[in-house]
Amino acid sequence: MSTRPRPGALDWSTGLLALLVIGAAVTVYVRDGSEKFLEVLAHDAVLFVNMMPNMLAGCLVGAFIALLLPREMVNRWIGAESGFSGLLIAAVAGAILPGGPFTIYPIAATLAIMGADAGAIVALIVSWCLLGYSRALIWELPFFGVDFVGWRVLLAVPLPFIAGMLARPVGRLFLRWFKEP
Numbered sequence: 001m002s003t004r005p006r007p008g009a010l011d012w013s014t015g016l017l018a019l020l021v022i023g024a025a026v027t028v029y030v031r032d033g034s035e036k037f038l039e040v041l042a043h044d045a046v047l048f049v050n051m052m053p054n055m056l057a058g059c060l061v062g063a064f065i066a067l068l069l070p071r072e073m074v075n076r077w078i079g080a081e082s083g084f085s086g087l088l089i090a091a092v093a094g095a096i097l098p099g100g101p102f103t104i105y106p107i108a109a110t111l112a113i114m115g116a117d118a119g120a121i122v123a124l125i126v127s128w129c130l131l132g133y134s135r136a137l138i139w140e141l142p143f144f145g146v147d148f149v150g151w152r153v154l155l156a157v158p159l160p161f162i163a164g165m166l167a168r169p170v171g172r173l174f175l176r177w178f179k180e181p
Contacts, residue, residue, distance in 0.1 A: 054102040062106030071114050078111065078120035080168075084161075090120040091160040094127030098134045118171025123164030130156040 029037040078086040097104060108121050131153060140149045 051102070054100070058099070058102035058104075058106040061103055062110035065107060066110050066114060069114065074111060075115040078116040080115075080117040082117070082120065086117070086120045087123045087161050087164040090116070090123040090164065091127040091131070094124040094129075094160065095131040095133060097124075097128055097132070104128050117168060118174075119164035119166075119168035122167035123160040126163045127160035130159055 025037065025041075028040055076082065078090050082089070094104075097107065104125065108125055111124070112118075112121050136149055136153065140152070
């Protein structure tokens with residue numbers, strides 16, 4: 001079992017975001033009037049409705065991973081004691097995972113809840129950002145060509161490992177700080 005306490009639905013970060021949204025809404029309403037306020041609100045509502053299927057799919061992928069992968073396997077492969085091989089597994093997984101942030105972040109959160117250490121999660125996300133094959137095939141190769149993409153990938157390969165190794169001690173420090181007494 002993970003020692004990390006499960007966050008509630010409404011924590012300090014949600015409260016902070018709510019205050020920022022309310023402050024921005026009041027500012028737009030006072031500065032630009034009700035017509036602009038309603039225009040922004042309608043645009044944001046459309047954006048929210050368009051994003052919901054992607055969010056639902058990403059959260060379902062994360063839930064299915066939690067059901068399909070045994071916790072012991074996650075701990076063994078990318079847990080705190082996995083060493084460099086855990087970073088390698090996470091980096092390879094990040095490079096081959098398709099989809100956007102609506103997919104990768106629920107997967108990363110699920111793996112963290114299941115016992116993956118901070119280094120592996122950081123390596124997964126950094127690898128997805130820098131080495132993701134789908135972005136390279138669809139966007140980079142047609143625009144920049146093989147030479148540019150090849151050099152970019154070659155120079156980016158060590159970065160998930162470096163970030164993962166740096167995140168491990170920081171993650172342990174945060175766990176010590178936020179552990180319940």
